[in-house]
Amino acid sequence: MSAPIYDRVALIGLGLIASSMFWAMKRGGLAGEVTGYARSEATRETARRIGLCDRVCDSAAEAVADADLVVLAVPVGAMGAVAREIAAALKPGCTVTDVGSVKKHVIDAVAPELPEGVHFIPGHPLAGTEHSGPESGFAELFDNRWCLLVPVDCRSSGQVARLRSLWEGMGAHVDEMDAEHHDLVLAVTSHAPHLIAYTMVGVADDLRRVTDSEVIKYSAAGFRDFTRIAASDPTMWRDVFLTNKDATLEILGRFTEELFALQRAIRTGDGQHLFDYFTRTRAIRRGIIEAGQDTDAPDFGRAKRAGK
Ligand SMILES: NC(=O)c1ccc[n+]([C@@H]2O[C@H](COP(=O)([O-])OP(=O)(O)OC[C@H]3O[C@@H](n4cnc5c(N)ncnc54)[C@H](O)[C@@H]3O)[C@@H](O)[C@H]2O)c1
Ligand SMILES: O=C(O)C(=O)C[C@]1(C(=O)O)C=C[C@@H](O)C=C1
Structure with a gap:
């Protein structure tokens, strides 16, 4: 197995996405020590019981101290408060990313809280299930799924490439996009x-x-x-x-x-209107499959390799 991409990763919020990231990072040998923190004592206890994280900490500041990568994996509305909570404990030069389903709000809430010199690289894995909590995660969640990165500072381009490697190591295809x-x-x-x-x-x-x-x-x-x-x-x-x-x-x-x-x-x-509408939407689905853009379709990998 090759060297880990990050020596130390901190996961803040220990639900579906963070736990899936933990198992996927372990599967690929992508991270050295992984620390974790969740606000609820019960979640931290569950995480300890199931071996989620190498070390579960009782404060967010303790979890992020010395981390090379910090992942904010809490509900979107809590991102700003969590960033404020960890800001003073972040290692200079570390990367902070998030996995929130909305990007503009997270950037507006998190970026002003972070100290100068920290690389903030918002992200969003397009993968999930209807389940939540520390026991719902699994290593394969991101396999063949997209992860969108939303870089906000051109000085972070080296760290964007590093984060991209982490997501690819966890099985995802990565694209970049602006927040809006x-x-x-x-x-x-x-x-x-x-x-x-x-x-x-x-x-x-x-x-x-x-x-x-x-x-x-x-x-x-x-x-x-x-x-x-x-x-x-x-x-x-x-x-x-x-x-x-x-x-x-x-x-x-x-x-x-x-x-x-x-x-x-x-x-x-007006049957003609209905027929024409459904014909148009059917053609859209077929076009998606033919272009190899459905990551669930069996030939997605082949289409991607062919450069489609
Ligand atoms: N579930 C999905 O399908 C999915 C997919 C992609 C991205 N996301 C995004 O990922 C993030 C996490 O979602 P999830 O599905 O893992 O949620 P989840 O409910 O499974 O886990 C959220 C975790 O955050 C913790 N938490 C909540 N508020 C906190 C706070 N203030 N401080 C510390 N911990 C706190 C909770 O205790 C829980 O452990 C969300 O922003 C969501 O939008 C979810
Ligand atoms: O499969 C599911 O359960 C999902 O809803 C996952 C889903 C989606 O809409 O595709 C939900 C929210 C996310 O931000 C990303 C992925």
């Missing part, structure tokens, strides 16, 4: 879809109560996916919507317009 673009893209691909899933499950639940039918029991595959997504962590998603407000509202506005147009087509019996 990230937040708009994610509003389309992740945030609005989550809100729609939450809403559909709420609607089905209301219906069940009203009609006493078995809406959820007999749900088909598509709706089952909605219920899985709607089981995601309420704190995390509350924070996502509150901190990516503008982009999410923009996408939801467009979504509502399209929905009304489809609703009208159904009411007026």
Whole structure:
């Protein structure tokens, strides 16, 4: 096994993403000692019991002391407070990154808290599940998934390359993007879809109560996916919507317009509108597969190697 990319890594927040990073770093021999901290005593106890982290500390400052890489893996709304808590204990020249689902808010909240000379490189792995907490992580979570890095300071380019190697070592494909673009893209691909899933499950639940039918029991595959997504962590998603407000509202506005147009087509019996719309969306899915852009598709690796 080659030398670790970082001698010392600190994970702040010990939930799904941090625990998956820990197991993935251990799998690849990517980090020397990994320390960890979570705000709740119960989470720290669980982490110690399952061997999550080489050392679980009772304060964030203790966890980051001497770390070459500090990973903020807490809900987006808590990032600023955590940065303030660790700032004085950071090793000069270390890198601080985060894994938050929203980037502009995290940059605005974290960057002003960090001392001069610390490299702040925001990040976001596009991988997750509906589970949360220290016991939900697994080493394979990032395999063949994207991780977006959002560099904010050109003086950090050497450290960006190093962080990129860490994510690649954990199995991810890495791209760089600016924060505003990230937040708009994610509003389309992740945030609005989550809100729609939450809403559909709420609607089905209301219906069940009203009609006493078995809406959820007999749900088909598509709706089952909605219920899985709607089981995601309420704190995390509350924070996502509150901190990516503008982009999410923009996408939801467009979504509502399209929905009304489809609703009208159904009411007026405009089958042509429905057929054309579904033909267009089917072509989009097929185009994604042909371009080798679906990381779940079996031939993704081949398409990437062919430079698509
Ligand atoms: N779950 C996903 O699918 C997913 C995917 C990519 C990125 N993310 C992002 O990763 C981050 C972590 O998400 P997760 O799914 O691992 O969450 P999680 O709920 O599994 O874990 C969050 C951890 O943070 C701790 N925590 C909360 N507030 C804290 C504070 N003030 N100080 C210290 N610790 C604190 C909690 O105790 C918990 O251990 C979030 O910002 C989220 O947006 C999540
Ligand atoms: O698979 C899931 O459960 C997810 O919702 C993961 C998912 C996503 O929307 O794709 C959720 C939030 C993240 O910020 C990144 C990934």
